Amino acid sequence: MLLQMKGISKSFYGVQVLDNIDFELLPGEVHALVGENGAGKSTLAKLMSGVHRPDDGYMIVNGKPVPIFSTIEAQRMGISMIYQESCLVPEMSIAENVFLGSEPRWLGLFSNMIKMKRETKSILRSLGMPLHPNTKIKNLSISEHHVVAIAKALSLKANIFVMDEPTASLSDSERIRLFDMIRRFKTEGVGIVYITHRLNEIFEICDRVTVLRDGKKVLTSDVSELSEKDLVKTMVGRELAQIFPPLSNPTGNELLRVENLTRKPWFEKIAFKLDEGEILGITGLVGSGTEGLAKTIFGEVKPETGKVFWHKQRIQLKTPQQAINSGFGYVNRDRIESGLFMDMNVFHNLTIASLKKIHRYHLVQNQHEHDKALDAIIQLDIKTRDPEQEIKFLSGGNQQKVMLGKWLVAESDLYILDEPTRGIDVASKSELYVLLHELVSEGKGMIVISSDMSELIGLCNRILVMHEGKLVDEMANEDATQERILQSASGIRG
Structure with a gap:
């Protein structure tokens, strides 16, 4: 077991956001985390990655109970969060972003840029994206931002990725490339928590799914045992008869x-x-x-x-x-x-x-x-x-x-x-x-x-x-x- 969360609860300003949540992630598994807006998905992800602290409950990482009180501690334990919105520094290079906060140093004092560039180049090549380590983030596409974020996680030796809406801004070809990376990570024993509203992706790339509703866990299941209709009904607590209304009628004016x-x-x-x-x-x-x-x-x-x-x-x-x-x-x-x-x-x-x-x-x-x-x-x-x-x-x-x-x-x-x-x-x-x-x-x-x-x-x-x-x-x-x-x-x- 890579990650276990037991009895996790969290509130903000008196509002209960998470209530007694259990969650687990296996090696080589893509575990989807879904629910309506405000169900608590992002809060649970931020607890995994050390952005927030739980009010109650505890986490077990690689078989050991651990308190995670910061993102730095989470990274040391092999947990890396890849956000929907870019958290990279636009004016810095790819290499500087990949090693930001963990720069290799000469004599413990000076940043070893040669080593940073060499290792960044190696990681990017392994991801199938031969970008130049000197390229500034502001000159990259959105999909390339995701690649750099993944490269940063790999530089930290992460074996748990938490991905929040990773395909929200990607084209179909870029999404296919990301899924190819994810499948490769699975063969290497990496565990991935996958947050998405695109339900078709769950059936394409995920092994299990956990559904949150109003801050509570209502289901954990193998994806193969669910239909998309079942999943929607579990998420919203009711059946949706039709997603799209009839087409509008333009006036011709x-x-x-x-x-x-x-x-x-x-x-x-x-x-x-x-x-x-x-x-x-x-x-x-x-x-x-x-x-x-x-x-x-x-x-x-x-x-x-x-x-x-x-x-x-x-x-x-x-x-x-x-x-x-x-x-x-x-x-x-x-x-x-x-x-x-x-x-x-x-x-x-x-x-x-x-x-x-x-x-x-x-x-x-x-x-x-x-x-x-x-x-x-x-x-x-x-x-x-x-x-x-x-x-x-x-x-x-x-x-x-x-x-x-x-x-x-x-x-x-x-x-x-x-x-x-x-x-x-x-x-x-x-x-x-x-x-x-x-x-x-x-x-x-x-x-x-x-x-x-x-x-x-x-x-x-x-x-x-x-x-x-x-x-x-x-x-x-x-x-x-x-x-x-x-x-x-x-x-x-x-």
């Missing part, structure tokens, strides 16, 4: 039009239109330009050429504030870097994009602000102690809901949603899809940028596919298949 929009090297000559009541999907592999396109439409980035029309009138948005004033809302895929204010409370994050509507005569209308925030909390089922709770204490999925909620409060007419269901559980996804349909039924428009092909097909009226900055395919919902989307995104012509 033009809401947004983009003509020959170009911002090199991200994208060039992009043209499409969006009608009132329509959900338009946009997809592509990492680096295809979808994120840059979203930022340009929202006014974060100025295009080199091209035109944007809103209600058939040309607009030139130079700042996000101008976009907000025009009725645009944008859910960024990176909630920590640019989506949320982590040290602010929930209701201020929900209302920050609509202060002009909420405030009158330059005086803050606190009661009105609270009411609008509370409406969004109820509508999106955001699990929070109260609107005054700092957002950094919410689970990742509930933080994602807050990002959408601020545009509900702002009563936006156009929603640009970049990976909107990243880190959200299956029940919350279903509720979110219904909400999106309710919004477009009111004549609003929706652009959904997603790497989840089943989401695009289940949700969108039309799907656009980008490859290397160009729009290479457009398909109506009835013509869309996962094979066609993947082929077009890969640059393969049908």
